[in-house]
Amino acid sequence: MASSSRAGRARKRAAGQTAPGQDPVVETPIIQIAADDPKLRKIEYSTSYNFIPHEVMNSVVNHPILKFEEDTYEWDRFKKFQKMGLFQHRIINWEWLAEIGAGEEVRELLGEQLIYAMNCIEPQYVELVLEFHSTWYHKEGKFEQGNALSFSFGRKVYEMNVPRFAIISGLYTEEEVRRPEFTTCLRGAYSENRKYSVGKRELKAFWESISDADFSQTNLISTVRNPIYRFVLRLLATTLLGRKSGENKANWIELFVLMCRVQRREFNLATVLVDSISRGRRGGDRARLDMGPYITRIASHLGVLDVYRPEFLHRGPKTVIFGLEDLQKAGIASWEAPYGWEPIREGPPVQPRQRGPVEVVEPQQEAGPSGVQQPPQSPVQPAQQAERRVPLPVPLTLESFSGYVEQRFDRLERMIELLHRGRGAPTGSGSTFQVDEASSRETDSG
Numbered sequence: 001m002a003s004s005s006r007a008g009r010a011r012k013r014a015a016g017q018t019a020p021g022q023d024p025v026v027e028t029p030i031i032q033i034a035a036d037d038p039k040l041r042k043i044e045y046s047t048s049y050n051f052i053p054h055e056v057m058n059s060v061v062n063h064p065i066l067k068f069e070e071d072t073y074e075w076d077r078f079k080k081f082q083k084m085g086l087f088q089h090r091i092i093n094w095e096w097l098a099e100i101g102a103g104e105e106v107r108e109l110l111g112e113q114l115i116y117a118m119n120c121i122e123p124q125y126v127e128l129v130l131e132f133h134s135t136w137y138h139k140e141g142k143f144e145q146g147n148a149l150s151f152s153f154g155r156k157v158y159e160m161n162v163p164r165f166a167i168i169s170g171l172y173t174e175e176e177v178r179r180p181e182f183t184t185c186l187r188g189a190y191s192e193n194r195k196y197s198v199g200k201r202e203l204k205a206f207w208e209s210i211s212d213a214d215f216s217q218t219n220l221i222s223t224v225r226n227p228i229y230r231f232v233l234r235l236l237a238t239t240l241l242g243r244k245s246g247e248n249k250a251n252w253i254e255l256f257v258l259m260c261r262v263q264r265r266e267f268n269l270a271t272v273l274v275d276s277i278s279r280g281r282r283g284g285d286r287a288r289l290d291m292g293p294y295i296t297r298i299a300s301h302l303g304v305l306d307v308y309r310p311e312f313l314h315r316g317p318k319t320v321i322f323g324l325e326d327l328q329k330a331g332i333a334s335w336e337a338p339y340g341w342e343p344i345r346e347g348p349p350v351q352p353r354q355r356g357p358v359e360v361v362e363p364q365q366e367a368g369p370s371g372v373q374q375p376p377q378s379p380v381q382p383a384q385q386a387e388r389r390v391p392l393p394v395p396l397t398l399e400s401f402s403g404y405v406e407q408r409f410d411r412l413e414r415m416i417e418l419l420h421r422g423r424g425a426p427t428g429s430g431s432t433f434q435v436d437e438a439s440s441r442e443t444d445s446g
Contacts, residue, residue: 041150041157043135044069050155053312060314063127065155068134074152078134084281086129086316087288090238091119093321100340102228109228109261117171117269118239124292124316128153128304132295138278141194143187149274153304166270168301169294187271189256196268198259203252206259209348219250225345227332232258234330238322241276244288248330253279292316 047067057063061082068075092115097103107115135152142148147159163182166172176182189198204215213223224230236254237247250258253275260267273294281287299305327333334340 041137041147041159043074043152043155043157044072045155046070052307054309056312056314060126060130065127065131065152065308066134074134078130081130081133081281081289084287084289086124086126086292087242087244087290088317089120089124089242089290089293089319090235090322090326091121091319092235093323096324096339100338102341106228106231109232111261113171113269114257114261117273118235120239120293120297121319122293122296122300123310123318124296125310125313126316127313128299128308129289129292129295129316132298133277133281133289133291136277138274140278143183143271153299153302154307158302162270162274165274166268168298169270169273170297170301171269171273181266182268185266185268186256186260187268188275189252198256203255203259206262207250207255210262212345212347218246219255221248221250222331224250225347227341227344229258229262230330231327231332231341232261234327234332235322240272240294242290244290245282245286251279293319 045064045067046069047064050064053063060066066078066082068078092106094103097106110118131153132151135150135157137150139145139148143162146161148161149165150157150159152158160168163177166177166182167174172182184196186198187194187196189200189203191200193199207215207219210225210229211219211223212225213220221230221233224233233250233254234247236257237243237250240257241251241253253272257267257272259265277291277294281289296305324333324339328335328339331342334342
């Protein structure tokens, strides 16, 4: 479990470390922030100045940290994200759990480290959330590479590996990332073979051991038989994996986390957070820009809030506890007093941990580092198979019916995306930093 002084220690360690060889975990630089470093990622801005506002600006988009040069990677993302409101994160109501005598049971299932990660209640700031998401870049499969992750705060680019990100995000101490288990424990669930990961077959087997429905592209939480598992999946969708669209759907990352906790398998919370930040944001008018409290925590550890004062930034929605009515609508809590869990529906026993590998997972072949980023190539789309229509969930609740309707919207959005790609829509070519955002994970991003 994270200690109360972790944030202060992480901040002191993270700021300004640029020299290679200071951390035995890697042999590459941990954080690079020197503006004159020719190897550092460059972000172009439409203004040459970066003044520090001493009052709240009348419009968020006028802030100097968001003045990206047009037709760049960052500008394209910013134009998409600036239309989204910020997501309101919701956390565990421990008082209610104590009232129904379930506090210890939930604590044992989640574990103290995951509880700490989910209980992120820092205020969120619109300007910092927009800047972070607009500039975020993740080189998948480059766990220990010094520029595996990069983003900008205050028009200053930060590049680092996953172990260093684990420290500045407050999830781990430096001593904890030095443990061999930090590198070798499970990192996620992916459709392609990867080292230290689980595959679709294993995730499917776990889902079908806890749910009344077959594993599909859209897995409704309301089909999970155990209300405590439904509770955990819903909490993940409002905290560490927050999203407005499709809260009643369990994506691959959420199922991976629940599976690891049920089967008592150690997993890497830092890679979960990285995957959560990296997933695509969609949902049209229903979409919200999430991860705000976690972004504030990272900015605080890097000293960003000492320069861009919180009182001169626009505040986002405040984190609140998960209300009883929300749990009732989701089919997790009973509607009649004394309020408690909905009954567990009968079904086959939950799948125990596999003693042998379910899938042969080989290390992912990594391409050598390149000095020049290539523009993204449109992926070749495989032949599309007709998606099986998922029946209405039973029992039918207000929340489960809402999730069922969202399936129809999501399917329509996927069809529009495929048609858009098929026409070969042009992308901006003026960016000095182009990447392909297409993910190999079959996850419902919301």
